[in-house]
Amino acid sequence: MKKLIEVKNISYSYDNTNVLENITLDIIDNDFLAIIGPNGGGKSTLLKVMLGLLKIKSGQIIKNLKNEDIGYVPQNTNLNTDFPITALEVVLMGHKSKKRKLFGFSKEDIDAAMTSLKEVEMQDFANSKIGDLSGGQRQRVFIARALCTNPKIMLLDEPTASIDVKGQKEIYELLKELNKTISIVVVSHDISILLNYAKNVAHINKKLVYHHLKNTKEKIDTEKEHLCEVELLSALGKTEICCNQTHQLG
Numbered sequence: 001m002k003k004l005i006e007v008k009n010i011s012y013s014y015d016n017t018n019v020l021e022n023i024t025l026d027i028i029d030n031d032f033l034a035i036i037g038p039n040g041g042g043k044s045t046l047l048k049v050m051l052g053l054l055k056i057k058s059g060q061i062i063k064n065l066k067n068e069d070i071g072y073v074p075q076n077t078n079l080n081t082d083f084p085i086t087a088l089e090v091v092l093m094g095h096k097s098k099k100r101k102l103f104g105f106s107k108e109d110i111d112a113a114m115t116s117l118k119e120v121e122m123q124d125f126a127n128s129k130i131g132d133l134s135g136g137q138r139q140r141v142f143i144a145r146a147l148c149t150n151p152k153i154m155l156l157d158e159p160t161a162s163i164d165v166k167g168q169k170e171i172y173e174l175l176k177e178l179n180k181t182i183s184i185v186v187v188s189h190d191i192s193i194l195l196n197y198a199k200n201v202a203h204i205n206k207k208l209v210y211h212h213l214k215n216t217k218e219k220i221d222t223e224k225e226h227l228c229e230v231e232l233l234s235a236l237g238k239t240e241i242c243c244n245q246t247h248q249l250g
């Protein structure tokens, strides 16, 4: 199993507040890693650290791939849906063509963006204003934007927040399809849905507890509608293996 990203004993603090403590985690080829944990637990911070958007002061991040091999779908809270931009234009923003024209985009750029839109089944909405799309459709467009560089791994921060249950399932089905060729790392609070798709779970609350879901899924009733993190963690067991060390849940 090839390690794509190795997180080695990193800690991170904003000003003097420690948010991540001694996190060690490998993202492997073909992984589908769910990052769960309470609000403010450090999940988004961990993604930003892995992306290099935040600089760590201790520990090490080893990326065995190029930056453009990493796709990122950030948390969607600040989007101004009144901005008059089409789905195709949003996807083009993710395209890093070597033949970029000074103004506008080449036919190659547009073809590549349309291919990404097809991958997420949004090609028919290419010319729709982003604000006219449903939350689920909009999220597909943002996933298409991240697909533009043909990433080997995609990091998604709460991609199903404020999307209805049907839309959530569709997004996870899409991620499952993408996972046939790329690794997926997804921060989410939708534990029940997530468990039907994830291969591994990282629970982050400043510290990390890592679970291989192989052989443990049968212990969990994933059809149960409101499975919460506490139930999940008790079903998985109190201790789990994290990079050859056993961590006790606090």
Ligand SMILES: Nc1ncnc2c1ncn2[C@@H]1O[C@H](COP(=O)(O)OP(=O)(O)OP(=O)(O)O)[C@@H](O)[C@H]1O
Pocket: 014, 015, 019, 037, 038, 039, 040, 041, 042, 043, 044, 045, 046
């Ligand atoms: N730019 C920042 N400056 C200072 N503190 C921050 C900043 N960003 C996040 N924090 C703090 O760091 C902690 C972890 O935040 P983070 O967004 O990583 O958590 P999270 O697990 O993703 O939370 P949520 O589930 O609510 O999105 C929180 O206490 C938050 O208030």
